[in-house]
Amino acid sequence: MGGPDWLYFTLAGILGVLSLWLFYRGLFADRSRGRKRCPKCFYDLSAAPSNTCPECGRVIKKPRQFHKTHRYKGRTAIALLCFLLAGIAGLYPHVRMVGWTTYLPNSVLFRLLPTVESERDALWVEFERRVEMKTDVGGPYYYSPAELILDLSDGQKRLLARSCAKILQANRRQHLVVASLETICELGPAAEPAVTAIVEGLQRGAFVDEILAIDALGAIGEGAAPGVPFLIDWLAQGEEPRKWEFMRELQAVSALGEIGAPAKEAVPILRDGLRSQQSMTMSMCALALAQMGSAASEALPDLLALARDQSKGGAASAVFAVVCIAPESDEVQEVVLLAVGAEKTAVQRVGLEALAVMPALIPQAGRRLHEQLSSEEESRRAAAILGLRPLAPPYGAGVNELKEILANDESPIVRAEAAASLILMSRDGDQDAEAALDRLLESDGGLAAQTLRVLGWKPPEERADEAMQDTSKSP
Numbered sequence: 001m002g003g004p005d006w007l008y009f010t011l012a013g014i015l016g017v018l019s020l021w022l023f024y025r026g027l028f029a030d031r032s033r034g035r036k037r038c039p040k041c042f043y044d045l046s047a048a049p050s051n052t053c054p055e056c057g058r059v060i061k062k063p064r065q066f067h068k069t070h071r072y073k074g075r076t077a078i079a080l081l082c083f084l085l086a087g088i089a090g091l092y093p094h095v096r097m098v099g100w101t102t103y104l105p106n107s108v109l110f111r112l113l114p115t116v117e118s119e120r121d122a123l124w125v126e127f128e129r130r131v132e133m134k135t136d137v138g139g140p141y142y143y144s145p146a147e148l149i150l151d152l153s154d155g156q157k158r159l160l161a162r163s164c165a166k167i168l169q170a171n172r173r174q175h176l177v178v179a180s181l182e183t184i185c186e187l188g189p190a191a192e193p194a195v196t197a198i199v200e201g202l203q204r205g206a207f208v209d210e211i212l213a214i215d216a217l218g219a220i221g222e223g224a225a226p227g228v229p230f231l232i233d234w235l236a237q238g239e240e241p242r243k244w245e246f247m248r249e250l251q252a253v254s255a256l257g258e259i260g261a262p263a264k265e266a267v268p269i270l271r272d273g274l275r276s277q278q279s280m281t282m283s284m285c286a287l288a289l290a291q292m293g294s295a296a297s298e299a300l301p302d303l304l305a306l307a308r309d310q311s312k313g314g315a316a317s318a319v320f321a322v323v324c325i326a327p328e329s330d331e332v333q334e335v336v337l338l339a340v341g342a343e344k345t346a347v348q349r350v351g352l353e354a355l356a357v358m359p360a361l362i363p364q365a366g367r368r369l370h371e372q373l374s375s376e377e378e379s380r381r382a383a384a385i386l387g388l389r390p391l392a393p394p395y396g397a398g399v400n401e402l403k404e405i406l407a408n409d410e411s412p413i414v415r416a417e418a419a420a421s422l423i424l425m426s427r428d429g430d431q432d433a434e435a436a437l438d439r440l441l442e443s444d445g446g447l448a449a450q451t452l453r454v455l456g457w458k459p460p461e462e463r464a465d466e467a468m469q470d471t472s473k474s475p
């Protein structure tokens with residue numbers, strides 16, 4: 001409808017006044033004004049001899065009832081209609097400007113989505129405006145998509161998931177399908193009602209972006225268990241020998257991991273993946289098995305073998321996986337102790353993190369690492385110092401021990417590790433470590449002092465100067 005805004009406001013004004021007048025006429029105009037009337041048919045009873053209405057036979061019991069106001073239903077109904085029309089006319093210019101869809105509550109909008117056939121439909125445009133990051137400064141929608149979805153109640157999330165599922169089933173245009181899959185990814189576990197639609201769509205090859213659909217199954221997690229057989233078939237098509245080097249397979253591996261223990265039947269195929277020549281594939285399979293926890297215990301022997309073979313790319317992930325699957329197992333504990341002294345920092349880091357959840361192993365780990373300090377190979381000695389660094393006393397390395405290494409070890413790599421440990425200890429407030437470093441710097445113009453210099457350790461007077469500057473800078 002065209003016409004300038006003032007026309008609608010004038011119309012609203014006229015209808016508003018009219019409705020007020022009709023309300024008055026319908027509800028308050030016909031009062032008794034002292035007349036005695038029948039409260040039922042409003043026949044004039046001024047001259048009536050008894051309390052019984054001669055017109056309708058109503059018996060009036062209380063005198064108050066003679067003075068009831070006559071209210072008219074018809075006029076009041078018309079008044080109400082005029083009031084509504086006035087409201088519509090008054091809002092119309094705004095609705096015309098922002099679109100009627102803005103007024104829809106989320107739950108109504110979500111319910112209507114499956115009827116949409118094109119992304120240019122006003123409903124869809126409004127949906128994307130709410131869910132996507134269409135930041136409109138000053139407007140009501142300053143949410144990022146994840147935030148909008150976080151704000152929805154569980155019921156609304158499931159409603160939205162069901163609508164997305166209907167869009168997937170209805171073979172809509174790819175734009176709508178992709179947006180629905182992305183929405184499901186954002187909804188996460190609450191999108192469980194969409195699982196069947198996703199799996200069916202994958203089976204009939206309905207999605208151009210299959211990886212996104214697999215990603216959506218992963219985002220749903222445990223609830224996506226009905227998709228496991230499809231994912232297994234999908235992986236079974238991967239070709240040897242460069243098995244699963246592509247995103248399409250790796251995404252399926254990752255989705256199986258997200259589904260976790262309910263994806264147990266995928267353990268055998270993930271075990272195959274551990275024997276891949278691709279370190280990325282080995283790592284991803286190990287991590288997926290880790291997410292299944294004890295449900296993946298069948299894969300433990302393969303994972304232990306990979307975890308012991310630290311030359312392999314997937315070793316670090318394998319250590320992580322065996323800790324997740326069977327932390328109590330003796331073999332797993334042995335692997336963690338090996339990892340703590342490993343030369344590969346990635347493997348060592350996982351081993352040290354495992355000690356945090358397996359504190360009973362710390363004394364043994366400390367003992368092993370101290371033994372490793374007298375290894376013939378410098379890389380083994382360096383790894384031992386690194387491994388001892390996060391261990392709390394009395395299991396870690398002491399100041400004297402490190403001082404000795406710093407002064408005597410012939411390997412610059414080992415000396416640098418020892419110096420770095422002492423510097424970290426002094427930063428933690430260990431005054432013995434600080435004093436030891438200072439003495440070395442003074443007494444020894446040779447290798448140890450050079451190492452310290454390279455690592456940024458400064459003589460006491462320089463440190464004092466810096467401290468002065470720091471305090472003068474701060475207000």
Ligand SMILES: [Zn+2]
Nearest residue numbers: 038041053056
């Ligand atoms: Zn009457």
